[in-house]
Amino acid sequence: xxxxxxGSGGREHALVWALRRSPQVKEIFSATSNAGIRQQTTSxxxxxxxxxxxxxxxxxxxxxxxxxxxxxxxxxxxxDLLTARGIAAFGPVQAAAQLEGSKVFAKEFMARHxxxxxxxxxxxxxxxxxxxxxxxxxxxxxxxxxxxxxxxKGVIIAADETEARQAVQDLMVERKLGAAGNRLxxxxxxxxxELSYLVFSDGKDYAAMPVxxxxxxAYDGDRGPNTGGMGAFSTPGLLDAALEAQIQRDIVEPTxxxxxxxxxxxxxxxxxxxxxxxxxxxxxEYNVRFGDPETQAIVRRLDSDFAELALAVARGELxxxxxxxxxxxxxxxxxxxxxxxxxxxxxxxxxxxHEAEQLNDVVVFHAGTKLNATGEVETxxxxxxxxxxRAATLADATAQAYQAVxxxxxxxxxxxxxxxxx
Numbered sequence: 001x002x003x004x005x006x007g008s009g010g011r012e013h014a015l016v017w018a019l020r021r022s023p024q025v026k027e028i029f030s031a032t033s034n035a036g037i038r039q040q041t042t043s044x045x046x047x048x049x050x051x052x053x054x055x056x057x058x059x060x061x062x063x064x065x066x067x068x069x070x071x072x073x074x075x076x077x078x079x080d081l082l083t084a085r086g087i088a089a090f091g092p093v094q095a096a097a098q099l100e101g102s103k104v105f106a107k108e109f110m111a112r113h114x115x116x117x118x119x120x121x122x123x124x125x126x127x128x129x130x131x132x133x134x135x136x137x138x139x140x141x142x143x144x145x146x147x148x149x150x151x152x153k154g155v156i157i158a159a160d161e162t163e164a165r166q167a168v169q170d171l172m173v174e175r176k177l178g179a180a181g182n183r184l185x186x187x188x189x190x191x192x193x194e195l196s197y198l199v200f201s202d203g204k205d206y207a208a209m210p211v212x213x214x215x216x217x218a219y220d221g222d223r224g225p226n227t228g229g230m231g232a233f234s235t236p237g238l239l240d241a242a243l244e245a246q247i248q249r250d251i252v253e254p255t256x257x258x259x260x261x262x263x264x265x266x267x268x269x270x271x272x273x274x275x276x277x278x279x280x281x282x283x284x285e286y287n288v289r290f291g292d293p294e295t296q297a298i299v300r301r302l303d304s305d306f307a308e309l310a311l312a313v314a315r316g317e318l319x320x321x322x323x324x325x326x327x328x329x330x331x332x333x334x335x336x337x338x339x340x341x342x343x344x345x346x347x348x349x350x351x352x353x354h355e356a357e358q359l360n361d362v363v364v365f366h367a368g369t370k371l372n373a374t375g376e377v378e379t380x381x382x383x384x385x386x387x388x389x390r391a392a393t394l395a396d397a398t399a400q401a402y403q404a405v406x407x408x409x410x411x412x413x414x415x416x417x418x419x420x421x422x
Contacts, residue, residue, distance in 0.1 A: 016040050
């Protein structure tokens with residue numbers, strides 16, 4: 001099987017790693033400078049952001065499967081283009097990708113199908129938004145969301161009216177996130193425990209993944225600014241059976257049924273961001289792809305063939321390739337550049353990668369790296385590496401991951417020291 005993996009981060013390196021374990025995979029192609037991915041794939045001479053060029057390349061090379069990691073090419077219709085060329089694609093079509101690509105579409109979709117979510121209003125203009133903020137419709141804190149994709153920066157939790165008005169100014173007047181702020185969603189701030197619930201879906205059937213706990217804050221003790229994720233862990237028992245059954249019955253199954261009813265049966269990974277409120281689970285947001293760094297923790301627990309699974313999802317044959325998960329635990333610790341999630345330097349040489357992976361059941365996934373002119377691996381992003389370990393218990397996996405971290409060095413590296421310990 002020839003496989004083309006789209007994307008360039010730690011999530012995509014984890015997917016490449018999982019695909020390489022399959023005896024069915026002969027060759028994997030990628031269009032990225034990520035050093036970890038480049039070392040394990042054949043380079044594709046194609047512009048990574050050009051969905052038509054990506055689809056043409058896949059057709060020319062007669063790819064058996066294309067695995068799409070990030071949301072942007074899904075929202076841009078890459079799967080539709082691949083399907084038109086007769087190529088199996090792991091990911092949803094453009095119409096289904098609106099569940100992530102448009103906050104407005106997602107909220108109206110949930111309202112139409114009575115899927116539990118926060119109370120909200122839409123704002124097409126700054127005047128509409130300011131009126132909703134000041135007319136007493138909502139208490140504070142208030143959640144202000146840019147409609148479009150914003151690389152994780154489009155959700156502001158405003159503590160008071162001043163902060164809410166500033167969010168409107170930033171998004172709709174000053175256009176700090178560009179077209180993503182053309183429309184806003186204002187919604188009540190739900191309270192409770194936050195949880196991500198991911199499933200594979202082939203348009204008819206679905207299969208749940210193990211739950212992973214992400215750590216969004218930059219510093220120990222869940223302090224500091226939000227990031228793309230500073231680490232994750234996955235272990236049995238994070239979700240009790242009764243609550244999982246409720247999530248599937250009240251949210252996952254109605255969501256998938258609604259996509260079929262609206263003419264875009266969902267194929268790929270449905271990621272449901274939930275708040276476990278006193279009134280039951282409610283949807284914060286949908287994503288239409290794997291999370292990052294949750295993927296790094298989750299795929300380390302997959303004992304069955306990911307290539308076979310992804311192809312079955314793409315072909316609508318999930319019932320023939322059900323995933324098998326280990327009862328082991330996994331921990332992923334993100335090593336980030338100095339200053340992340342703000343501005344940060346790049347080009348810092350990384351040492352100790354080989355030594356870290358000599359430890360038992362340790363895999364280092366590259367997120368923001370590249371090879372320099374002399375063949376050394378150096379930093380090329382905010383989140384640089386995802387150091388993962390798998391063991392019989394969460395405590396052992398975490399200890400092994402931190403031991404591996406101690407062997408890796410680059411100037412200014414930062415990481416949380418409490419991943420997997422809460």
